[in-house]
Amino acid sequence: MARRLSSPSPSPVTITISPTAKDGSGRRAALRKSTGLTSPVPRHSTASPHSSSRRDRYLSASETDTSSDFVHYTVHIPPTPDHPAATGNAAPALSTESIPGPDRSFISGTIFTGGLNCVTRARHVLGSTSDTAKSNGLNCKMQGCDGTPFRIDNRAKAPCECGFVICKDCYMECLSTSSTCPGCKEPYQASLSDESEVEEDEEEEEEEGRDRVLPLTSMVWSVKVPSSKPAEFDHSRWLFETKGTYGYGNALWPKDGGRKGNNNVGVHGGFEGFEEPPNFGAKCRRPLTRKIGVSQAILSPYRLLIAIRLVALGFFLTWRIRHPNWEAAWLWGMSVTCEIWFAFSWLLDQLPKLCPVNRATDLTVLKERYESPTVRNPKGRSDLPGMDVFVSTADPEKEPPLVTANTILSILAVDYPVEKLACYLSDDGGALLTFEALAETASFARTWVPFCCKHDIEPRNPEAYFGQKRDFLKNKVRLDFVRERRKVKREYDEFKVRINSLPDSIRRRSDAYNAHDELVARKKMEENGENVGDAKFVRATWMADGSHWPGTWLTAGPDHSRGDHAGIIQVMLAPPPSEPVMGGDSLPETANCCIDTRGIDTRLPMLVYVSREKRPGYDHNKKAGAMNALVRTSAVMSNGPFILNLDCDHYVANSVALREGLCFMLDRGGDRVCYVQFPQRFEGIDPSDRYANHNLVFFDVTMRAMDGLQGPMYVGTGCIFRRTALYGFNPPRATEHSGWFGRRKIKLFFKRQETMGKKHDRKREHDVMIPSVQDGAAGSGDCTEDDDIESAALLPKRFGSSASLAASIPVAEFQGRLLQDLPGTQQGRPSGALTDCSTRAIGCCHCC
Numbered sequence: 001m002a003r004r005l006s007s008p009s010p011s012p013v014t015i016t017i018s019p020t021a022k023d024g025s026g027r028r029a030a031l032r033k034s035t036g037l038t039s040p041v042p043r044h045s046t047a048s049p050h051s052s053s054r055r056d057r058y059l060s061a062s063e064t065d066t067s068s069d070f071v072h073y074t075v076h077i078p079p080t081p082d083h084p085a086a087t088g089n090a091a092p093a094l095s096t097e098s099i100p101g102p103d104r105s106f107i108s109g110t111i112f113t114g115g116l117n118c119v120t121r122a123r124h125v126l127g128s129t130s131d132t133a134k135s136n137g138l139n140c141k142m143q144g145c146d147g148t149p150f151r152i153d154n155r156a157k158a159p160c161e162c163g164f165v166i167c168k169d170c171y172m173e174c175l176s177t178s179s180t181c182p183g184c185k186e187p188y189q190a191s192l193s194d195e196s197e198v199e200e201d202e203e204e205e206e207e208e209g210r211d212r213v214l215p216l217t218s219m220v221w222s223v224k225v226p227s228s229k230p231a232e233f234d235h236s237r238w239l240f241e242t243k244g245t246y247g248y249g250n251a252l253w254p255k256d257g258g259r260k261g262n263n264n265v266g267v268h269g270g271f272e273g274f275e276e277p278p279n280f281g282a283k284c285r286r287p288l289t290r291k292i293g294v295s296q297a298i299l300s301p302y303r304l305l306i307a308i309r310l311v312a313l314g315f316f317l318t319w320r321i322r323h324p325n326w327e328a329a330w331l332w333g334m335s336v337t338c339e340i341w342f343a344f345s346w347l348l349d350q351l352p353k354l355c356p357v358n359r360a361t362d363l364t365v366l367k368e369r370y371e372s373p374t375v376r377n378p379k380g381r382s383d384l385p386g387m388d389v390f391v392s393t394a395d396p397e398k399e400p401p402l403v404t405a406n407t408i409l410s411i412l413a414v415d416y417p418v419e420k421l422a423c424y425l426s427d428d429g430g431a432l433l434t435f436e437a438l439a440e441t442a443s444f445a446r447t448w449v450p451f452c453c454k455h456d457i458e459p460r461n462p463e464a465y466f467g468q469k470r471d472f473l474k475n476k477v478r479l480d481f482v483r484e485r486r487k488v489k490r491e492y493d494e495f496k497v498r499i500n501s502l503p504d505s506i507r508r509r510s511d512a513y514n515a516h517d518e519l520v521a522r523k524k525m526e527e528n529g530e531n532v533g534d535a536k537f538v539r540a541t542w543m544a545d546g547s548h549w550p551g552t553w554l555t556a557g558p559d560h561s562r563g564d565h566a567g568i569i570q571v572m573l574a575p576p577p578s579e580p581v582m583g584g585d586s587l588p589e590t591a592n593c594c595i596d597t598r599g600i601d602t603r604l605p606m607l608v609y610v611s612r613e614k615r616p617g618y619d620h621n622k623k624a625g626a627m628n629a630l631v632r633t634s635a636v637m638s639n640g641p642f643i644l645n646l647d648c649d650h651y652v653a654n655s656v657a658l659r660e661g662l663c664f665m666l667d668r669g670g671d672r673v674c675y676v677q678f679p680q681r682f683e684g685i686d687p688s689d690r691y692a693n694h695n696l697v698f699f700d701v702t703m704r705a706m707d708g709l710q711g712p713m714y715v716g717t718g719c720i721f722r723r724t725a726l727y728g729f730n731p732p733r734a735t736e737h738s739g740w741f742g743r744r745k746i747k748l749f750f751k752r753q754e755t756m757g758k759k760h761d762r763k764r765e766h767d768v769m770i771p772s773v774q775d776g777a778a779g780s781g782d783c784t785e786d787d788d789i790e791s792a793a794l795l796p797k798r799f800g801s802s803a804s805l806a807a808s809i810p811v812a813e814f815q816g817r818l819l820q821d822l823p824g825t826q827q828g829r830p831s832g833a834l835t836d837c838s839t840r841a842i843g844c845c846h847c848c
């Protein structure tokens with residue numbers, strides 16, 4: 001039984017399927033439920049008359065446990081703008097009301113497809129993209145008003161510290177009535193009477209506002225940042241050129257030591273007339289990482305053993321050569337050659353291992369340096385750089401979607417500032433199954449992630465966590481832990497059932513739609529008097545909203561087969577707001593009924609589904625190609641300066657791993673680090689490791705030993721990269737060998753060879769300079785005009801003609817710098833930057 005396509009209404013389709021799915025505990029999966037299969041919004045917002053309450057669901061699960069041999073699966077088909085619901089119907093599944101402002105365009109603007117042979121499509125979003133401010137949710141937030149907010153430099157700006165966006169009329173009204181911000185109920189800082197004043201005084205207001213919220217009031221009054229508009233001032237250059245310092249002791253610091261009076265001058269002061277700075281940074285000067293030598297007790301015997309073996313080997317080879325066997329000379333010759341070769345290769349293998357190193361990170365220092373309140377960052381907002389996590393999957397049959405889903409969940413739940421994290425799934429199979437599994441994952445993440453954060457769950461892969469044999473109560477202090485764990489486990493079991501029944505439900509849905517289409521086509525042909533017998537009908541794969549899946553079809557069709565389909569991008573979870581959204585304050589739709597999220601930040605990181613375009617005749621380069629596509633897509637969407645890649649069958653086993661990786665990147669000298677490789681640990685294989693499947697020698701010995709030399713190698717996955725290194729730019733300070741004796745430090749980043757002889761031409765092509773971010777995408781502060789033109793001309797040659805991609809490069813470089821003390825840092829591309837450029841970035845010829 002299927003709903004007719006021609007009369008779209010959000011009534012669910014009940015499909016009866018044979019009971020194939022079993023959940024983890026072996027219990028027969030017999031659940032009656034309503035699922036909005038492609039809806040990344042919380043499941044309970046898809047409320048329909050058919051969906052029972054949660055408690056009922058559990059009850060019905062146990063009731064039908066033994067009695068039913070069939071699963072009643074209710075597929076809720078959400079209405080969409082192209083298939084609008086009949087008026088007066090129940091609330092649409094993709095209820096925009098349930099999503100706070102900025103998220104709207106991402107949730108309703110679902111799928112982006114496009115590429116070489118087809119125009120870029122952005123379905124469902126047409127209405128909201130017409131007005132950028134609207135699509136970003138940046139219109140006036142007053143109830144019943146959607147006026148244009150204050151604009152400064154084309155950016156909407158809130159007149160209040162709390163970020164409540166408001167239009168001019170409403171602002172004036174508020175001022176005249178209560179003078180308080182309708183968002184935070186705090187009084188507005190300055191009352192402004194007319195429009196010009198509003199615009200002109202914005203900067204001053206900003207400064208006043210900054211002073212107001214600073215807790216360190218005694219210090220702040222005299223610290224004047226040299227420029228009122230920080231983005232235009234290059235602080236690092238200023239520091240470098242003037243040898244100035246900020247804060248205590250700088251040129252602007254008063255000699256008399258400020259309000260408190262100064263009794264210390266001349267006593268502690270290093271320079272006459274300047275106050276000795278208090279020791280603020282004693283802790284922050286501590287390094288983020290430490291190199292720990294391997295204990296001599298282990299190394300010395302090991303080295304001795306190698307020396308003894310070497311000597312023995314020497315004696316043996318000498319003896320061998322001195323005692324030739326002339327009766328079988330060729331045999332003797334062969335063995336000697338082979339033995340010498342083996343000895344040599346053994347030596348090559350041993351020598352690098354003489355000096356292995358361990359490294360340790362200090363996460364408390366990272367927290368102090370980047371996440372504690374400072375003068376410039378009074379709220380202690382995280383200053384960590386953005387991080388994009390890439391997961392690749394290729395075939396939903398060989399790589400089960402449940403495994404991929406668990407990987408994604410472990411990423412979404414990592415301990416990293418949510419607004420700085422973005423997760424991308426590359427689906428090389430272009431399969432609707434992976435797509436819908438990801439939508440389900442996004443939905444389950446709303447329960448799983450707050451649960452992990454609340455109770456410090458480790459590991460944050462639900463399958464691994466619930467499968468643990470050890471006592472789960474260890475180190476758990478919260479009283480509601482046991483109850484919530486039980487609930488979440490049950491949710492997870494249901495989630496597994498849903499994922500495992502997806503192949504069936506997709507097939508059945510498609511069959512129903514196809515049968516209906518075929519019937520209509522047959523009728524038409526009969527009416528026209530055509531021969532129906534030998535007609536062939538296209539068997540499409542249908543999405544839950546009643547449209548064709550743009551990727552690979554179950555029965556391959558033209559333009560929908562493996563290796564021949566359009567590119568697809570779908571944002572499953574919109575970029576989160578920058579302020580924490582505590583569970584208790586959230587709207588009832590987003591409230592989590594499974595666990596008590598009061599006081600827990602319920603935001604989730606951005607999650608994007610990407611399936612790159614594939615066309616015959618192009619080499620897609622397997623995983624490398626998928627990674628390239630993700631690098632370009634993420635550049636125009638979130639542009640995290642660091643990238644972590646994982647296979648779909650891996651997961652983040654330690655929730656602070658990302659932070660630990662970044663310690664190496666952000667430590668002193670870290671700007672020379674291009675990537676940080678994590679070791680891999682394996683599960684589900686022989687625990688006694690009889691066949692060395694755990695790869696311990698490789699990850700725990702060889703890689704550490706290589707680290708002691710020049711650094712470990714990239715093993716193809718589980719690696720944090722510096723984005724600009726992937727673009728092929730040289731690190732800011734490359735340490736290069738110049739000959740055998742010693743090293744030479746060269747500065748390649750912003751400097752170029754003065755001489756422009758022919759010899760340099762080839763080199764120049766590889767050392768493309770990253771244009772300075774202060775001067776926009778095409779200009780460089782240190783370079784002449786000629787250089788600008790040259791680098792601007794080289795960028796499209798290497799990265800295609802996408803202006804957004806080119807513009808994202810210097811931003812990524814800027815944000816990846818060591819200290820985030822550069823003001824005005826734009827955190828990634830604005831969330832509304834999802835344009836047709838990102839679909840062109842996943843095009844197979846990459847000629848956007």
Ligand SMILES: O=c1ccn([C@@H]2O[C@H](COP(=O)(O)OP(=O)(O)O[C@H]3O[C@H](CO)[C@@H](O)[C@H](O)[C@H]3O)[C@@H](O)[C@H]2O)c(=O)[nH]1
Nearest residue numbers: 392393394395428621622623626646647648649715716717
């Ligand atoms: O066309 C393809 C083929 C593969 N993959 C992905 O690449 C990853 C690795 O492929 P797999 O066949 O599983 O290789 P393995 O031998 O299991 O993986 C190891 O070896 C690979 C190189 O041989 C590395 O890329 C992997 O990171 C490393 O884990 C998987 O996530 C796949 O989904 C794609 O995205 N597109």
Ligand SMILES: [Mn+2]
Nearest residue numbers: 647648649650
């Ligand atoms: Mn693999």
